[in-house]
Amino acid sequence: MALICRCLHQRLGSIQSIGVKCLSTSAVGKLDPLEPDGPKVETTIPGPKSKELLKQLDAIQQAGSVQFFTDYVKSQGNYIADVDGNVLLDVYTQIASVPIGYNHPKLVEAAKDQKNMSCFINRPALGLNPPHDWTEKLQASLLSVAPPGLNQVQTMMCGACSVEHGLKALFSAYMVKQRKGQPPTEEEMVSCINNLSPGNKPLSILSFKRALHGRTMGALACTHTTPTLKLDMPTPDWPVATFPALKFPLEDNVRENKEVEKRCLAEVRDLLETWNKKGKPVVGIITEPIQAEGGDNYASAEFFQGLQDICKEPFKIFNTWVGDPSKMVLLEAVVNVIKEQNLLSNVVTTGDYMMSELKQLQKKYPGLLTNLRGLGTFIAVDLPDASKRDKLLRDIRNKGINMGSLWDQSVRFRPSLIFQKHHVGILMDRLDSVLSDLHK
């Protein structure tokens, strides 16, 4: 049985400083010299132009989730510009997928570089005809930042696609073991094509409550956030375990949290036994290192080691494109910037400062802010309820801060890696002002 720990790295370039400790903190100036000095709010957001464009888009597709239309040419560094002339400090960054800010000069350079041109306009079927420098590109980008011991890599289209193929690899690996090196029977080969047993196996995957792994059918079966995603969908009978609900701050709740994690591991063992007895053997466990969409829920290294102890590890993966080399060009530039500018160290510095500032705010508004939690600048905090949380988000957007909601009653901070102390200053100023209003 294998453990898939779906890494936040899987999102292109969304390299957050999870568990990374940087010892040296280089003295850096403004990481993006081109960005503005602060937000600028000209209209309520969405403004009239955004509203007009929304009407047009809504006529050709479901557009209910759109917040505002963006001017990506004018967006720069930590600042996102909208079509109405507003400029917001962005601590949400396209659901945490803009690692080094908007229009970073190194990305402009990579896209303009003549030798990358063919990569943007000729999309290869990587499984058949990879480009000459494919291995090199993989080594310079993904593998250069892979955890120790992970020396192989398979690109895919997106997170859900990666999860789907990861699950298939688990099913295959499990059956190869079961067959002890023997080939599948003719009956298995013929029956599987029409979704029939014995070729179609009732294997299962264990996932955790409040997990989000994607919205395609296999990934969705491992996703347990809101009914919006799941209602009415046919889903396999796979086991779902409780993820530890730790109390914050961690240092004040050590013993209690340890007990919670112990109970969760026991539940995992029970579920495995139940499903194996049912004849639906569990071939793998899938988990996020931090349950992000589900509420920024953390568990200790010991918990994950406990899961690992329950499991062990091992792979038929192919589609037309199998990923996109043009994204690797960008990722290579991103990784280089992260290294050259020592951005992980910046994240630690900014994150520590941001956390201590948020702690002050939590003290100042104990009735409004609780359960402050985070790693680096990947931070969340709870409001008393959804309506206060939603009001905070609306109000702070109109003061020039773009941030995101999370779970029932939380807000999340997902700034880029070039987010610095002076940005924290702007964020805290606006947050204080909005909280003060909310407190009245």
Add this chain to the structure above:
Amino acid sequence: MALICRCLHQRLGSIQSIGVKCLSTSAVGKLDPLEPDGPKVETTIPGPKSKELLKQLDAIQQAGSVQFFTDYVKSQGNYIADVDGNVLLDVYTQIASVPIGYNHPKLVEAAKDQKNMSCFINRPALGLNPPHDWTEKLQASLLSVAPPGLNQVQTMMCGACSVEHGLKALFSAYMVKQRKGQPPTEEEMVSCINNLSPGNKPLSILSFKRALHGRTMGALACTHTTPTLKLDMPTPDWPVATFPALKFPLEDNVRENKEVEKRCLAEVRDLLETWNKKGKPVVGIITEPIQAEGGDNYASAEFFQGLQDICKEPFKIFNTWVGDPSKMVLLEAVVNVIKEQNLLSNVVTTGDYMMSELKQLQKKYPGLLTNLRGLGTFIAVDLPDASKRDKLLRDIRNKGINMGSLWDQSVRFRPSLIFQKHHVGILMDRLDSVLSDLHK
């Protein structure tokens, strides 16, 4: 119940002339003036450099399907260049996904255009913050070539992702109807999150034998080509109907083919009844207009109208990126080139010529070629068995033609839309030579 007719258009720019009749055929010269005059073969393929690169790639990922490493900078128009100095006429085009040839000047222009730059380097979460010109781009690209009556569009990441979300839309739409406008019950809302009924519904989708819709779990449940894709995967109990196996040439087998299609439609009706009785109601039927991967299998317009009669039509669709605007920049350029150069007319002209030349070859080698079938330049033909087919592909590659295998014993031609009569000449010359050897 709804019919999803998975269109070949879904593959970015892979716009083949399916059922398109062009009345005017403009007199065009060489559609890509930069491309070479013919193939050039310097080594056996894969050559030594490809072999060396394969060894390197194989060390970091499963690379068994790789044919040769490609020099995408040197590839031009209808010609694909490899790393060993070989240049092949490409009638396979990255599994039919290079619509207007390699390094088309209009694509270079689009990628170099300053106003498109931000689109390549700032990937938006389209569901939250679409770019200012998103509606415009959708209209200039996808909607400008949409079939009449289809005036709404939802972008996704790739074909499988589109199918997955299409299926989810069917499940949702079916249940909205079942509830007659009433909201879901609290019990449904809570149970669905953990894959439990009543929120988790045992709904089903009917698909066809030999269909390929993708490799993620929902799409894979509708895919029925080879055991390689399906073996050991847990798959829902969904009905699978027989797709008509027509005899070619169509004009000589009219009555028999009509009977075949009638039997297939009757089977669809039987399966719907059986599954509905089982308590696993069929909410939709998914089919390809031409079953490509499954053997280039065709059915008549009457057959699809028969399916449509069995069904009717009607959507919760979201993920982080919901597609990629940089691909829309390229698609817009592709669509413009297709219109400006009247490429669909070129495909009809080239296709007619190619078909008549292939008919001659079929007459010349009746023991080797059968079941010639196609639309435009999207053509397939059967060999007597897999080993002869594989030898033909190996031999013709070493004479400078890149083409693809199909199903048990067929070959498929998937040239780009700029494939012209003189390319057909080169292809037929090499094909004749290889068939003549194979005949001995």
